[in-house]
Amino acid sequence: AQSVTQLDSQVPVFEEAPVELRCNYSSSVSVYLFWYVQYPNQGLQLLLKYLSGSTLVESINGFEAEFNKSQTSFHLRKPSVHISDTAEYFCAVSVPLRSNYKLTFGKGTLLTVNP
């Protein structure tokens, strides 16, 4: 079975500061990795994903995550955050070649960006 650990339940930062949200996973097989974002009163949205290839993946709004196989990590980073980035962020894994592609999520990290 797979599991995901998000080490920080809450991360408060000031606007324009850099941020890193940590994610570690456990799996005996290769996995796909995801970051989802949930804004208040909205559904989960896919932020970025790692399936294969380059270990550094980027989103359209300035977030990036790097897959590190040796450390089984997929940390999310942004060099300069905005107030609008305030949301809950979930790291998730899925096992490729399993037909259901169900997602296993971490507990989430609440990112609060203060002015």
Place this chain on the structure above:
Amino acid sequence: DTGVSQDPRHKITKRGQNVTFRCDPISEHNRLYWYRQTLGQGPEFLTYFQNEAQLEKSRLLSDRFSAERPKGSFSTLEIQRTEQGDSAMYLCASSGQTSGLYNEQFFGPGTRLTVL
């Protein structure tokens, strides 16, 4: 494309009552998932449909829970004899079937259930 919709958005019920939630996936999507999210936790997988066939059920889905997807379109999740522990956000997601590596799951806004 209006996305995945769920109805109702909120449901308050008394312990012991039955409740039913509906999920309308994106129209061309053949895969549909139900997840449950309790306070302070990430979403947890409950069940998965491919077209009208329910192909996997989590051990979280007790006998009081039943899900259907008639005709492979919308889906319903029914909880019988609700308990306070059933209080959670119930999320629905759908995805299409392509030849790519992965088919993104699109999530609905969820139904928040409160059992008194």
